[in-house]
Amino acid sequence: MIQTINFLKPNRDNIKNYSIIGACLVLFSLIDVISNAFLKINLTSFLPGSLTSLFPLIIGLIGLNMMRIDYSGNKKLDLLNKNINTNNFNALLTLLILFSIIKAIPQSLSWMILDATISGDSKDACTGTGACWTYIKVWFRRFMYGMYPNEFHWRINTAFILVIALGFVGYFMKENLKKYLALYYVIIYPVIAYLVIYYLISGGSFGLQWVETGAWGGLSLTFIVSFFCLIFCFPLGMIFALGRRSNLPAIKYISICYIEFWRGVPLITVLFMSSVMFPMFLPEDFFMDKLVRVIIAITLFEAAYCAEVIRGGLQSLPRGQYDAAKSLGMGYWKMHIFVILPQALKLVIPGIANTFLALVKDTPLIFVVGLAELAGMLALAKTNPKWLGFAMEGYIFASIVFWIICYAMSKYSYNLEAKYKTER
Amino acid sequence: MNNIIKRYIPQILAILFVVLIFGFLTLNAQTNMDNRGIDFGFGFLSQESSFDVQFSLIEYSGSDSYARAFLVGLLNTLLVSFISIIICTILGVIIGVARLSSNYLIKNSAAWYVEFFRNIPLLLQIFFWYYAALRALPMPEKADAWFGVTYMTVKGYYIPAMVWENLNVFLYCGLAAIIAIIVLRNYANKLRDTQGKQIPVLLYSVGLLIVLPLLSFLFGGVSLEFEIPELKKLSKISYIYEGGISLPPELIALVLALSLYTSTFVAECVRAGIEGVSKGQKEAAASVGLTPNQVLKLVIMPQALRIIIPPTTNQYLNLTKNSSLAAAIAYPDLVLVFAGTALMQTGKAIEIVSITMLTYLTISLTIAAVMNWYNKKIEIKEK
Numbered sequence: 129m130i131q132t133i134n135f136l137k138p139n140r141d142n143i144k145n146y147s148i149i150g151a152c153l154v155l156f157s158l159i160d161v162i163s164n165a166f167l168k169i170n171l172t173s174f175l176p177g178s179l180t181s182l183f184p185l186i187i188g189l190i191g192l193n194m195m196r197i198d199y200s201g202n203k204k205l206d207l208l209n210k211n212i213n214t215n216n217f218n219a220l221l222t223l224l225i226l227f228s229i230i231k232a233i234p235q236s237l238s239w240m241i242l243d244a245t246i247s248g249d250s251k252d253a254c255t256g257t258g259a260c261w262t263y264i265k266v267w268f269r270r271f272m273y274g275m276y277p278n279e280f281h282w283r284i285n286t287a288f289i290l291v292i293a294l295g296f297v298g299y300f301m302k303e304n305l306k307k308y309l310a311l312y313y314v315i316i317y318p319v320i321a322y323l324v325i326y327y328l329i330s331g332g333s334f335g336l337q338w339v340e341t342g343a344w345g346g347l348s349l350t351f352i353v354s355f356f357c358l359i360f361c362f363p364l365g366m367i368f369a370l371g372r373r374s375n376l377p378a379i380k381y382i383s384i385c386y387i388e389f390w391r392g393v394p395l396i397t398v399l400f401m402s403s404v405m406f407p408m409f410l411p412e413d414f415f416m417d418k419l420v421r422v423i424i425a426i427t428l429f430e431a432a433y434c435a436e437v438i439r440g441g442l443q444s445l446p447r448g449q450y451d452a453a454k455s456l457g458m459g460y461w462k463m464h465i466f467v468i469l470p471q472a473l474k475l476v477i478p479g480i481a482n483t484f485l486a487l488v489k490d491t492p493l494i495f496v497v498g499l500a501e502l503a504g505m506l507a508l509a510k511t512n513p514k515w516l517g518f519a520m521e522g523y524i525f526a527s528i529v530f531w532i533i534c535y536a537m538s539k540y541s542y543n544l545e546a547k548y549k550t551e552r
Numbered sequence: 553m554n555n556i557i558k559r560y561i562p563q564i565l566a567i568l569f570v571v572l573i574f575g576f577l578t579l580n581a582q583t584n585m586d587n588r589g590i591d592f593g594f595g596f597l598s599q600e601s602s603f604d605v606q607f608s609l610i611e612y613s614g615s616d617s618y619a620r621a622f623l624v625g626l627l628n629t630l631l632v633s634f635i636s637i638i639i640c641t642i643l644g645v646i647i648g649v650a651r652l653s654s655n656y657l658i659k660n661s662a663a664w665y666v667e668f669f670r671n672i673p674l675l676l677q678i679f680f681w682y683y684a685a686l687r688a689l690p691m692p693e694k695a696d697a698w699f700g701v702t703y704m705t706v707k708g709y710y711i712p713a714m715v716w717e718n719l720n721v722f723l724y725c726g727l728a729a730i731i732a733i734i735v736l737r738n739y740a741n742k743l744r745d746t747q748g749k750q751i752p753v754l755l756y757s758v759g760l761l762i763v764l765p766l767l768s769f770l771f772g773g774v775s776l777e778f779e780i781p782e783l784k785k786l787s788k789i790s791y792i793y794e795g796g797i798s799l800p801p802e803l804i805a806l807v808l809a810l811s812l813y814t815s816t817f818v819a820e821c822v823r824a825g826i827e828g829v830s831k832g833q834k835e836a837a838a839s840v841g842l843t844p845n846q847v848l849k850l851v852i853m854p855q856a857l858r859i860i861i862p863p864t865t866n867q868y869l870n871l872t873k874n875s876s877l878a879a880a881i882a883y884p885d886l887v888l889v890f891a892g893t894a895l896m897q898t899g900k901a902i903e904i905v906s907i908t909m910l911t912y913l914t915i916s917l918t919i920a921a922v923m924n925w926y927n928k929k930i931e932i933k934e935k
Contacts, residue, residue, distance in 0.1 A: 175892070226657070374557065379566050388917070394912055396877060396879060398909075400780075400905055400908075405902055408584050412584065493675055503676060515569055520684040520685075520688075521688065523684050527672045530672055534672070
């Protein structure tokens with residue numbers, strides 16, 4: 129009797145046999161699935177119908193069940209059991225995930241790389257069954273720069289490099305100039321950046337040809353819009369955050385109304401407002417460029433979110449800071465500029481980074497009012513009669529581009545969060 | 553005196569500033585509208601709309617009024633939000649729990665799912681599903697049946713329709729079951745508090761929910777039939793399914809994108825909520841002799857839900873607002889029907905955009921108010 133139980137259940141004496149048999153079974157199930165997916169050979173074709181597809185799963189489960197030995201003494205086996213094989217349900221999920229990954233690899237690999245085409249410069253080059261990356265290659269400049277004239281693309285590049293370089297100036301400022309850092313980032317930098325972008329990208333003077341904003345587009349427009357919205361919405365958000373915490377009722381309720389209004393409406397209606405309703409509110413004969421209107425609309429919208437983030441920072445400061453500043457005889461503005469805001473703003477940097485991430489993800493929306501940034505250029509390219517039928521490639525390309533940008537930003541904001549968390 | 557100046561001057565200036573801005577804008581709008589010969593007013597709402605909407609929940613045709621068109625749009629928005637909220641909650645809870653799994657593969661797959669769908673702009677996801685993925689589906693005549701009676705085709709998803717007879721009796725029975733459950737729960741609570749007796753409330757509740765509606769079938773004259781979609785030939789190469797309900801591809805793309813995108817945020821809320829309950833609570837509950845089920849139901853869930861629900865409602869609100877992206881793929885939601893087509897036809901930009909914004913604002917503020925009330929209610933009352 130005891131012998132039978134030993135045979136069915138692993139114990140210290142037969143650990144080795146069990147683990148080896150289990151490993152072999154699991155290995156066999158994996159080999160079966162792999163050969164099925166990659167080589168299209170069905171090792172278990174002798175089995176009837178539906179059992180063929182279930183066979184690797186059953187074999188794998190039995191194998192994992194045999195390998196599951198508590199405190200076997202073998203470190204690697206223990207680690208494996210602890211991580212993927214704690215009970216039957218876990219083992220089943222493990223196998224399902226492994227199998228689906230193996231099954232997905234050959235299909236996507238052959239579509240994206242093996243059968244794909246990238247040579248040539250017209251639709252005729254794409255004859256294979258895979259993706260047509262030629263389409264992306266041919267349209268690449270359009271996706272990046274929109275309808276901006278090809279020979280002037282260096283202007284956009286230069287402007288971006290200049291703006292980024294100016295952004296890093298703060299790191300290299302001399303120690304005695306550091307106190308002007310906030311002034312630089314809040315006032316001087318936006319103005320310089322605006323001038324750089326206006327004179328370089330728009331042109332019109334210094335011998336540069338004028339390019340109207342209707343021609344701007346692609347990924348560069350995404351950057352321009354989100355950049356301006358960020359630098360403008362931050363100071364505005366600060367004002368409303370302070371306003372909401374003010375003890376003057378009129379100012380407080382105006383701020384609350386502002387914040388709750390913008391947070392309550394979707395961005396798309398705000399964009400509609402900027403494009404169809406806002407011109408009605410402007411004086412006669414006063415023309416405002418569509419891009420400017422859109423930037424103003426997104427700025428007003430994001431400022432409300434920014435204000436809430438900053439308010440969170442202000443609220444998390446201990447009361448003692450306010451009391452201490454007041455007891456030194458500081459007034460409202462002195463207290464906020466020298467004591468409260470420097471501490472609160474440091475706290476909200478991760479939150480602001482998150483707001484900015486949301487802003488970048490929202491910019492493709494400007495497509496609905498007719499500004500052709502990346503999503504808009506894709507829609508344009510998709511309906512081009514010479515390039516019909518490549519929507520998939522286009523959207524996968526755009527998704528990858530945005531994913532890389534947003535993922536990098538979210539990782540960065542996560543790092544910031546970790547960095548500032550430990551300091552307090 | 554000095555204090556009064558300090559207190560009132562800024563407020564007066566702020567109010568003056570707001571009034572001036574609004575006055576300036578109104579004045580401009582007045583002159584602009586006079587010049588273009590447009591008059592301000594909401595009379596157009598009762599006029600005949602004379603445009604058609606492809607998909608609507610209520611009866612609607614071109615001879616109905618603009619107000620009804622507004623209602624059609626609003627209902628479509630609510631429909632897509634409702635379906636997406638249900639799906640994203642289910643997905644979000646599964647993924648959120650999976651992120652806390654002890655299984656290395658499950659944990660990491662869930663983490664990658666979140667990172668993947670969260671970092672792609674929603675508009676691109678909608679476009680991807682609508683223009684790329686759903687366009688690759690088979691034509692109606694080549695489609696295979698899913699679950700035997702439903703057909704997923706490039707023209708939409710066809711599902712059987714339910715044909716009810718005496719539906720109201722059935723609904724009354726359902727209502728009666730719900731009332732009975734509430735009464736039962738109260739009674740069970742009272743019994744537990746006064747005599748310490750436990751009744752398996754859940755079992756009884758499920759039983760009531762099944763038995764009462766079932767009785768209505770047997771004795772109330774309620775009957776249910778399914779109308780199964782059938783393939784019909786329109787012309788030589790064009791086929792269509794008739795009968796049943798057809799969900800347009802726009803709706804499917806929108807629901808897919810919205811629920812996959814929002815589920816990542818819900819998953820993060822769920823994870824944060826479960827992680828937020830300290831381990832000591834679980835151990836303490838176990839040590840006073842509660843069973844694992846009771847620990848989960850009476851100790852962990854009430855505390856985790858307190859952390860989970862507020863940010864999750866926020867995500868539902870975001871989802872509802874994000875459903876306005878439907879306009880980009882021509883799903884007839886509030887923005888497309890009202891701020892798009894109706895605005896194009898009437899030219900009443902100010903009225904229509906403000907009505908649209910106010911509608912969303914009302915939805916948001918209502919949910920926010922309910923949320924605040926709920927938060928106050930579940931707040932830990934410290935003594």
